[in-house]
Amino acid sequence: MTISRDLPVDIFLISTGTSEPIYRQMVEQLRRQILGGQVRAGDAMPSVREVASTLGVNPMTVSKAYSLLEADGWLARRRGMGMIVAQRESQFEQAESRLQLIRPSLEQVALESQQLKLAPDDVLQLFSQILRSDS
Template structure:
């Protein structure tokens, strides 16, 4: 059995000026990385203390994010050893789950497009161009 990676604090990119709370940013980023295959089952999460220090946030913020991910079944607590990424035992449509993670961002884009009175076709064309460049 191969040893899984110990993840670093760099897995999180926090936007401090965002209206989205820091713990929620962490939760959503980790969900995307797990569902997107960048982070794998068995990978060891950095400690709460390391993440808090590396990001310059309160340890309770990190603890809250980890607890939410644990309650969602994405992380598992190992007593005395920290958190690891959980094995996924349930069957679900991963593509649909990954797509659903985009919903909040797309809803914000939709609202902004409505506020700016932009034509749907123009917004969709811009999104298509952005996706083709990515």
């Protein structure tokens, strides 16, 4: 497999104000970007050192994320050259698979909405506005 392009370090956006571990945030973000088509098979991942330095996290955190992604078949190791995005079966790019990736987040929003006693229509209207915004 040839390298399509070198991915920038800023493909990861880490939130420190959440209970989700940083390595898990990285794993889920990259999976979503691959399934969404923003990251393609053959793209070269930034080095562990670059990502750790840019995000201000421990290199072991980045290494753990990369290792999990490799074990699950999302990344492939190139001997002496680092990681690339692995070739995936087309079944993983179906809309249903992509929807399942956001289900946990939506379940959390639903729970918080119920706890706040918000009307479902109000929550759905806000969500629609957020989806349509350019931010």
